[in-house]
Amino acid sequence: MTDDPTTDPVLGQADPATALASAYLDAEASDAEVARVESDPALLARVAELEALRDRLAVPTPPRDLVDDHVAAALAAYSTPIATPDTGTPADELTARRARQGRRWYERIPLGAVAAAVVVIALVGAISQIDTGDSDDMAADTASEALESTDDAGDDSGDDSGDAAGSGGDDSAADGDAGAESPAAESDTFGADEQTNAEVARLAFSDVDALADHLAARFDAPAPTTSTTSPSTQSDATVGQTPAGCALDALPGVDQREITAIEPAVIAGQEVTALVITGDGRRLVVVDDATCDVIDDRAL
Amino acid sequence: MVAAQGGDRAAMDTLLRRHHDRIWAVCRRLAGNDADAADATQEAMVLIVRRLHTFDGRARFTTWAHRVATNACLDELRRRSRRPGLGLPDDDTETGAVIVDQGPPVDGSVTERLTVDAALAQLPEEFRVPVVLRDLGGHDYAEISAILDLAPGTVRSRIARGRARLAGLLAEELSPSEEPDPGNHDTTTGRPTTRP
Numbered sequence: 001m002t003d004d005p006t007t008d009p010v011l012g013q014a015d016p017a018t019a020l021a022s023a024y025l026d027a028e029a030s031d032a033e034v035a036r037v038e039s040d041p042a043l044l045a046r047v048a049e050l051e052a053l054r055d056r057l058a059v060p061t062p063p064r065d066l067v068d069d070h071v072a073a074a075l076a077a078y079s080t081p082i083a084t085p086d087t088g089t090p091a092d093e094l095t096a097r098r099a100r101q102g103r104r105w106y107e108r109i110p111l112g113a114v115a116a117a118v119v120v121i122a123l124v125g126a127i128s129q130i131d132t133g134d135s136d137d138m139a140a141d142t143a144s145e146a147l148e149s150t151d152d153a154g155d156d157s158g159d160d161s162g163d164a165a166g167s168g169g170d171d172s173a174a175d176g177d178a179g180a181e182s183p184a185a186e187s188d189t190f191g192a193d194e195q196t197n198a199e200v201a202r203l204a205f206s207d208v209d210a211l212a213d214h215l216a217a218r219f220d221a222p223a224p225t226t227s228t229t230s231p232s233t234q235s236d237a238t239v240g241q242t243p244a245g246c247a248l249d250a251l252p253g254v255d256q257r258e259i260t261a262i263e264p265a266v267i268a269g270q271e272v273t274a275l276v277i278t279g280d281g282r283r284l285v286v287v288d289d290a291t292c293d294v295i296d297d298r299a300l
Numbered sequence: 301m302v303a304a305q306g307g308d309r310a311a312m313d314t315l316l317r318r319h320h321d322r323i324w325a326v327c328r329r330l331a332g333n334d335a336d337a338a339d340a341t342q343e344a345m346v347l348i349v350r351r352l353h354t355f356d357g358r359a360r361f362t363t364w365a366h367r368v369a370t371n372a373c374l375d376e377l378r379r380r381s382r383r384p385g386l387g388l389p390d391d392d393t394e395t396g397a398v399i400v401d402q403g404p405p406v407d408g409s410v411t412e413r414l415t416v417d418a419a420l421a422q423l424p425e426e427f428r429v430p431v432v433l434r435d436l437g438g439h440d441y442a443e444i445s446a447i448l449d450l451a452p453g454t455v456r457s458r459i460a461r462g463r464a465r466l467a468g469l470l471a472e473e474l475s476p477s478e479e480p481d482p483g484n485h486d487t488t489t490g491r492p493t494t495r496p
Binding site: 019 | 312316317324329341342345351367371374379431434456461464466467
């Protein structure tokens, strides 16, 4: 719908007299416009017509019991902001569903953090069984692999022995500082496994419209949705940033406290992160994982 | 409001009751019927409570709350429009599910509301919402501009064009003083729809 003040595909051209009378009625007319209206009986008549129209739009005051019901439902959400339907929210199922929908993504962290920790521990355990060498070498090798996969380096031959040889120089230094390096290497390992996990969990879409439709359908579903594609939202390492490492507070128009879900995805081969924001309405913000630029921001 | 943000339940109760009727009026005209308006109003009230901690005082609370309420109302109506077959009644007088009039229903007043709802339903949302916010919500153009993220000039234009169109539509309908023509009580044409 065009904002052209002179034409509109549905409502046609603006009516100058009505526009003037409308602004005058709303006390939004300039001094010159006021003078013009008040000196023209036809315009004053138009003002009276619009005022009569306004009167016809009025609705009766709602009954008090309806007000009481609405306030009670809202206060129930006030009392139990993270309540589940079984723990004291109003009996009304529809209200309970809305209460669940209103929970923010970080309110779901504890359960997800457990799940993510289990997955990561399992992956670390699997990696530890692949390399039978020294544990420090193993940690250094894994850290090297993580760096290579992140940088898309061409030397990653996928051969663990090759990687070990390639990082031999680092190993000699690592041996001397094994105690200091191991924790850092383990954290790199944790980050690498987590990113790998997030990459595997990405859903692919042809375009943003398809992604938006998918998310809208999920959030419209009556049952609580459990995302299988956002393990990274549950990690303490990603609080404040997307799984790809984009700072949430640096994204224009995004209030972290209003983020309901963070969904890694792929759109036409491009890795992105979809943020579902429930604030003044529901919005979808799509962030390019490579550049951290917001590539789409729309109502959901 | 500060007390409500601090957890004072009584203050929150007072705050909600103070703003309820205006939010109801806006939702009622956006929804076109009492049942949808009731659900949308409740949704709006719950969201205001849940989002109260995000209110930072840079705008008037009324502006902020009505922004939340307006978007909640529109979101609720869009959700309902994507779920066909819910069987929500359009004729409030038949089901009595939500009684709006505090007194006994008057045929003329009910017919009048149905007529206005029908006319509003024909207005595109981009024009219906600003008109409703102005005439039912009582907001000035600057507030509507903030609520809808529109330029003030656009708000002024859309309200004027919306009113012009509404006046034309209502001029084609029954006037309240006329006897109802049985042919015009065809509910398939006279009832408001739940779709914005």
